[in-house]
Amino acid sequence: MKKKKIIYEGGEILFTLSKNRLSKRLRLSVNSDGDVKITMPKWLPEKAADEFVLSKVEWIIERLEKFQETSVNPSLKLTSKDYEKNKEKARRFIKERLGDLNRFYGFKIGSVAIRNQKTRWGSCSGKGNLNFNYKVMFLPKEFADYIIVHEICHIKEMNHSIDFWNLVGVSIPDYRRIRRELKKYKI
Numbered sequence: 001m002k003k004k005k006i007i008y009e010g011g012e013i014l015f016t017l018s019k020n021r022l023s024k025r026l027r028l029s030v031n032s033d034g035d036v037k038i039t040m041p042k043w044l045p046e047k048a049a050d051e052f053v054l055s056k057v058e059w060i061i062e063r064l065e066k067f068q069e070t071s072v073n074p075s076l077k078l079t080s081k082d083y084e085k086n087k088e089k090a091r092r093f094i095k096e097r098l099g100d101l102n103r104f105y106g107f108k109i110g111s112v113a114i115r116n117q118k119t120r121w122g123s124c125s126g127k128g129n130l131n132f133n134y135k136v137m138f139l140p141k142e143f144a145d146y147i148i149v150h151e152i153c154h155i156k157e158m159n160h161s162i163d164f165w166n167l168v169g170v171s172i173p174d175y176r177r178i179r180r181e182l183k184k185y186k187i
Contacts, residue, residue, distance in 0.1 A: 004046075006053045013060055017049050026052045030063040031142070031177075066141075083116040083134055090114050090134035097148050098130070104171040107155040119187060121147045124154035133187060143185070145171075146178045 002017045015036035023041040026049065030036050038049045053060070091114045102109060110129035117133045124130050130151045136144045149172050157164035168175050 004050070006050055006057075008054060008057050010057075010061075013053060013057065015053060017046065019044075028052065028056055028060070030060055034064055036060055036064075078135060078138075080116060086137065087114050087116075087134055090132070090137045093137040093144075094132050094148065097145060098152070101145060101149050101171060102152055104149075105152055105156070105167070107152055109152070109155065117187065121182075121187065122151040124151045124158070126158065128155045130155075135187060139182075139185060142174075142178055143182050146175055146182065149175075 004017050006013045018039045019042045021042045027039040040049050110127050113131045114134050122132045153167040
């Protein structure tokens with residue numbers, strides 16, 4: 001891995017460049033911490049990565065700004081008034097994401113409840129009913145998607161077996177990293 005910087009008309013972008021012998025194309029990712037990463041085939045020259053980043057400047061900035069808007073201070077304390085104010089907005093957000101993410105699985109989802117839980121981001125009953133903490137909507141999108149997929153997968157696997165984690169990995173291949181980072185956020 002190599003740290004690099006690209007200067008463009010409006011500023012600069014710092015990114016990590018990683019060459020991978022198995023890569024067939026350039027890949028760009030921006031995570032919720034603001035880290036920009038390029039993975040590229042070993043045979044491509046580094047100049048190709050620089051040009052790729054320059055061609056994606058607008059998208060990178062958009063992603064970074066979105067993460068800043070939606071990120072929650074890990075120590076932010078929300079009140080029961082916040083719950084009442086945001087419950088329906090959270091329901092719409094979670095139902096929309098459920099619809100999108102369940103396309104990978106096609107599981108039959110029971111009822112969906114939005115709660116103000118003190119210790120959980122979500123849960124799934126044996127009947128396929130899903131409960132979500134309303135604070136999920138304040139998390140970065142990749143964390144919210146991970147929580148939603150986690151509960152969707154419990155419809156089929158009501159445990160944390162290898163089969164369960166393989167199901168999660170179908171749509172969230174980076175679930176291990178996301179799971180680790182999610183622990184920084186207090187409920």
